[in-house]
Amino acid sequence: SSGINAAYGDSRAPVPLKFQDITGRQVTLGGSSFVLVRSLKDSRILCMGKSKWYVFWDSEYYASDSKCQWRLTHATDVTKVTLQYGDRVLLYNRYWPDYLMGVSEDERWVYCVYDTQAGDIRHQWVLERSN
Numbered sequence: 001s002s003g004i005n006a007a008y009g010d011s012r013a014p015v016p017l018k019f020q021d022i023t024g025r026q027v028t029l030g031g032s033s034f035v036l037v038r039s040l041k042d043s044r045i046l047c048m049g050k051s052k053w054y055v056f057w058d059s060e061y062y063a064s065d066s067k068c069q070w071r072l073t074h075a076t077d078v079t080k081v082t083l084q085y086g087d088r089v090l091l092y093n094r095y096w097p098d099y100l101m102g103v104s105e106d107e108r109w110v111y112c113v114y115d116t117q118a119g120d121i122r123h124q125w126v127l128e129r130s131n
Helices: none
Strands: 002-007 015-021 035-039 045-048 055-058 070-074 088-093 099-103 110-114 125-128
Touching: 035 070, 045 099, 055 110
Parallel strands: none
Antiparallel strands: 002 015, 002 125, 015 035, 035 045, 045 055, 070 088, 088 099, 088 125, 099 110
């Protein structure tokens, strides 16, 4: 698993997260690889809500639920497989693959948007070193 800090382009307020491959392998981009997005503070994971747009923390008990699994892709290089610090990534929900994790219009909430908004930098997450 890879420990990273992710932020949607605002280095003043990074959100410390850890990406963990659901099979226990090394985290990779694209393909049929899926990750859990874990809190570095506790064992909670990020999931996508029933209403198809909100993101919430849930117990790791739901790790096998596809609503809590995400596919990582590089924001600009779809052929890239290996994660590197400084990469901008998109997080697509496994259950609703037409949605990706981003931020709300007012930039106050983590939120899911249609994948047609993938080019919007607000919905791209930056990989940074953990402290």
